[in-house]
Amino acid sequence: MQPILSCRDVRVSFNGFQALQGVNLDVLPQEVRFLIGPNGAGKTTLLDVVCGKTKASDGEVLYRQTENIRKLQEHEIVHLGITRKFQAPSIFANLTVWENLELSLKQKRGLWSVMRAKMTGEDKGKMEAMLLRIGLMEQRHNLAGMLAHGQKQWLEIGMQLMQNPEILLLDEPIAGMSETERHKTGELIHEISETCSVLIVEHDMEFVRNFSKQVTVMHEGKVLCEGTMSEIQQNEQVAEVYLGRRESAC
Template sequence: MSMLEQLTHRDRVFDFLAPVASPVDVRHGPILYMEGVNVSFDGFKAINNLNLTVDDGELRCIIGPNGAGKTTMMDIITGKTRPDTGSVWFGSRHNLLTKNEPDIASLGIGRKFQKPTVFEALTVFENLELAMATDKRILPTLTAIMKPEYRDRIDEVLQTIGLQKLRDKLAGILSHGQKQWLEIGMLLMQKPRLLLVDEPVAGMTEQEMERTAELLTSLAGKQSVVVVEHDMGFVRSIARQVTVLHQGSVLAEGTMDQVSNDPEVIKVYLGEEE
């Protein structure tokens, strides 16, 4: 199936999850604000006057062909890449362009890469314990006592990611999908306000994809979630608002039906010359 066919195809695997309306409270304004952002690498303009706003508690899907600027956009938000020009704000107080990667993470921005990175020699519980947002200096870590509230937090996250029964299993024996959920859980342990998720269902079975859709939609409202994904059936199953990137800027925005019927979006996915 071509990318355009994926864009317009209603995948019956996910029909039961397709949202009718967003239950997310966005009355408190944007959590992420990007305006006039430009980035060039050796003369190639990876980001071109990008303007993007994500509301507090929103679930936003970002789609676009290869080279559209999706990864660079996330690199900018997390401080890995500095733009040449533009503004990037987290809420109304934090100018992300003045902060480094650790500072941005400590503000409450978590990023999950496509390939899961968990500690396979540790149990699921121990992975979550290690990821907890506590003092990570050597002495406090060695002398730390598992407080009841910490255990409660781990139990809560285990419930959210659906790995309660595997809490004492080594992470190395988990399936690909379960490792993805565990890594999302490790980010949740840090109580992020904004979660950036890169291609979460790549390599998953259909059953794992369904569970991932349920997980991400359950997070909306508690966190703001930005999902970059190529699987259009999956995007349609979770999307309230979709942003289409092309050549480093926003080509279209709206519901999945709106963007999939946009003539410019169709032209891009067909690969026609402008």
């Protein structure tokens, strides 16, 4: 199976500091891949490069093996099929849950279409299906700002999915969630992966253990190793990186 996303020798420098030092990474279609590693390892920077927020100084970011997206703008990358959810929920607090989803649905059509578009039966059905998927059907007429923290996270994930991405980037999606919310988020991620690859930066190793398929460990701007969580746990280099705290880190 060919990767849907390939990073080849990706490098990023901030005023002389090498944040990424030749990262190579493949993400397969419908894969759930976690990025883990100590603070400063380059995990979030790599997501920033993939979504266009940060420009790599060298290397290639290949989408579907054919298009190098390294120099594209963020909105161009979104239109190709790669969306990004940041750690803090980015929703419209003064709009209802339904209106947030409606706005996301229309974003793909351009500014004039957003202003003029009327809701079709197909659009309504798609939004209702998404509300059921993220567990917010009963809250659809509530202001988004009134939602619980976990519900806000699910709403933003739903907003990204309304754009039919082929790759969804998540940065610490369970931060601040209860145990029940974490489990529901893990199940949602695996449901999403039936139609969309998911690349996740995460520090909660229990969550990674429970919901990972493939794990990539980063350290000092490089890929240290990758494999299943079981393989990662037994890797001596990983144990050294985490200063011997094998159980707490992995």
